[in-house]
Amino acid sequence: xxxxxxxxxxxxxxxxxxxxxxxxxxxxxxxxxxxxxxxxxxxxxxxxxxxxxxxxxxxxxxxxxxxxxxxxxxxxxxxxxxxxxxxxxxxxxxxxxxxxxxxxxxxxxxxxx
Amino acid sequence: xxxxxxxxxxxxxxxxxxxxxxxxxxxxxxxxxxxxxxxxxxxxxxxxxxxxxxxxxxxxxxxxxxxxxxxxxxxxxxxxxxxxxxxxxxxxxxxxxxxxxxxxxxxxxxxxxx
Numbered sequence: 361x362x363x364x365x366x367x368x369x370x371x372x373x374x375x376x377x378x379x380x381x382x383x384x385x386x387x388x389x390x391x392x393x394x395x396x397x398x399x400x401x402x403x404x405x406x407x408x409x410x411x412x413x414x415x416x417x418x419x420x421x422x423x424x425x426x427x428x429x430x431x432x433x434x435x436x437x438x439x440x441x442x443x444x445x446x447x448x449x450x451x452x453x454x455x456x457x458x459x460x461x462x463x464x465x466x467x468x469x470x471x472x473x
Numbered sequence: 474x475x476x477x478x479x480x481x482x483x484x485x486x487x488x489x490x491x492x493x494x495x496x497x498x499x500x501x502x503x504x505x506x507x508x509x510x511x512x513x514x515x516x517x518x519x520x521x522x523x524x525x526x527x528x529x530x531x532x533x534x535x536x537x538x539x540x541x542x543x544x545x546x547x548x549x550x551x552x553x554x555x556x557x558x559x560x561x562x563x564x565x566x567x568x569x570x571x572x573x574x575x576x577x578x579x580x581x582x583x584x585x586x587x
Contacts, residue, residue, distance in 0.1 A: 364515070393575075403516075403561065403577040416574055450515050460504065460565045460575045464515030 362387065364453050364465035372471045378439040381468045385432050385453030391415075392434040393462060394426060397448040406449075409434055410457035438470075446472045476500075477564055477578035485584040489551050494560055494581045496545045502564030503573075505538055505545045510559040552585045559583075 365384045373379050385392050394406040405418040409428035426436040432453075438445055448469050452462035477498045486492055496505070504523045508516035520529050522538035522545065529536045533556075535548040545562055562578040 395577075402579050405574060405577075408574075452515070460563075460573075461506065461518055461521055462516075462563075462575065463518065464508075466514050 364451060364463055366449075366451050366465040366468050368468060369466065370469045370471075372473060373441050374473055375441055375443060377441050378437060379441060379470060380435055380437045381449055381451075381470075383434045383436075383451030383453075383465060385434070385451075386463055389453035389455055389463070390432050391454045391457045392428055392432065393452045393454075394434070394436050395450045395452065396420075397450055397467070398446075403450070406436065408457070415457055441472045443472050446470060477562055477576055479560075479562060479578040479581045481581060482579065483582050483584075485586065486552055488553060488585055488587050492549050492552055492583070494547045494549075494583070496547075496562035496564075496578050498543050498564060500564070500566055501542050502566050502576075503542075504565045505542070506563045506565075506575075507536055507545070507547055508561040508563065510561060511557075516559075516561055549583075552583075554585045554587050557583060557585050 367382045391410045393408040395403050397403045406420055407414055407426050408416040412428045423439045428434045448467045450464050450467045452464045454462050477496055480495045504521055506521045507519045510516040520536045525540045525542045527538045533550045537546050560581045563575050565575055
């Protein structure tokens with residue numbers, strides 16, 4: 361069974377631009393969560409989607425948004441990029457919304473200059 | 474937010490040595506998971522412990538969940554270079570909003586020197 365895939369793997373953007381990251385969960389998994397990982401803050405929860413609905417949201421500004429499609433694929437968008445948004449963005453899938461055994465993708469490394 | 478503190482933050486040991494990593498919190502968790510993350514990759518789930526006092530073994534790795542379900546430890550016997558990575562604990566708990574969530578620890582970066 362294929363794992364979680366994320367595209368692109370690497371991205372360089374300029375301050376003020378916006379970016380969209382994509383995540384395809386493991387086949388049959390219906391829950392997708394997004395995390396931001398930085399050396400200083402560690403792994404921080406952004407949001408979780410289940411059946412195309414945002415189920416839970418972390419403490420991030422409204423510039424961070426996401427959505428989930430009917431095939432469970434998910435995208436996250438960051439608008440008006442700031443230098444501090446440089447991070448590894450990880451997507452994780454799980455079978456259901458109440459199953460916390462998460463399977464992570466390799467991440468998208470975003471660098472904002 | 475429920476805080477999970479891991480110690481030590483960094484650990485560098487020789488191949489063949491034993492080590493223990495700790496994950497502590499003042500909050501009670503329904504379950505606790507351990508992940509290992511290698512450079513350039515996402516975290517990989519190692520184990521989930523659910524019951525207070527539970528001990529699980531995965532080859533040379535032994536995981537224990539505290540009796541009060543507030544803390545956990547990971548013990549590695551005869552460490553090998555392949556054990557090198559970032560070890561993360563994650564507890565399933567309840568947000569102030571009442572929603573369940575998974576809270577990640579601060580991480581322990583382990584280097585095993587051949």
